[in-house]
Amino acid sequence: ATPTAVMVATGVGASNGVLIKGGDALERAQNVRYVIFDKTGTLTQGKATVTTAKTFSAMELGYFLSLVASAEASSEHPLARAIVDYAYHFHFFNKVPTNQGSTKIRKDNFYTEWLLETSEFSALPGRGVQCLVDGKAVLVGNRSLLTENGISVPLEAENFLIELELSSKTGILVAYDGSFIGVLGVTDPLKREAAVVIEGLKKMGVKPVMVTGDNRRTAHAVAKEVGIQDVRAEVMPAGKADVIRSFQKDGSVVAMVGDGINDSPALAAADVGIAIGTGTDIAIEAADYVLMRNSLEDVITVIDLSRKTFARIR
Ligand code: ADP
Ligand code: MG
Secondary structure, three states: OOHHHHHHHHHHHHHOOEEEOOHHHHHHHHHEEEEEEEHHHHHEOOOOEEEEEEEOOOOOHHHHHHHHHHHHOOOOOHHHHHHHHHHHHHHHHHOOOOOOOOOOEOOOOHHHOOOEOOEEEEEEOOOEEEEEEOOEEEEEEOHHHHHHOOOOOOHHHHHHHHHHHHOOOEEEEEEEOOEEEEEEEEEOOEOOOHHHHHHHHHHOOOEEEEEOOOOHHHHHHHHHHHOOOEEEOOOOHHHHHHHHHHHHOOOOEEEEEEOOHHHHHHHHHOOEEEEEOOOOHHHHHHOOEEEOOOOOHHHHHHHHHHHHHOOOOO
């Protein structure tokens, strides 16, 4: 393609809200064989909502939610925001007294009076969060987080989790003072265009793949809804780039579509990195393309534009 053709394509991209960072990326996209999609915030709306909260201990639900939300209050993870929001509404509408015993209440502002004072907070990427409340450990996260801390999950709770996961929800486990105490279920709906775009890619001869830190069962349930057969689940944040490299091994040209901080190494490792416009700055930085309309349809625009610009007989 001539420099003029590249310029024209860049203009066509821009008018579709597709930012193209350079002609090399534009050229590579025509030969994409695999498109690896991040799940949360890329295939899904990234608007997590808690649908279920259940205690598996004598602890009262209001206090359980206070504990969980207090642990999550310092986290920036989308799941954390969903949990804090749910606990806020629960306390607001139920007017449940939170303070059981001597627990100190955080005094940040009026609407967080049910949040408890925490210390030694840490975010554990790909697993959850931990902190202390009244000197006792609170863990909120996935199975690995509890297992690593030697906490076992009772069969009744495990069955409850499986049910959640089979219906595309992410199960979040909670432990307090060394024991498992309950579960939350979080849903994050698919983007409306997701299934149609996956179908479109398949018709173009491109293979869609899903990569996620989420658990296997939830990942497969979501993948099934959207029409993706190849799923890489329970991938640690640093592992997403390895997934990209594994697909590149046979010389295949690989595109990655993502939005999160976690996705930036994979976006950089991919031959074609595509960031969602509402994604984190670091993801946008690492990508070759930015989709300003936040529509997955523009993944097809990217490949189409490249194919048309570098028109070959295919
Ligand atoms: P994704 O690939 O969807 O971006 P992450 O790597 O951020 O996933 O997280 C993987 C999993 O770790 C989540 O599905 C969740 O089970 C758990 N997790 C991560 N952060 C949190 C948190 N703040 N609270 C609860 N669970 C979390
Ligand atoms: Mg994401």
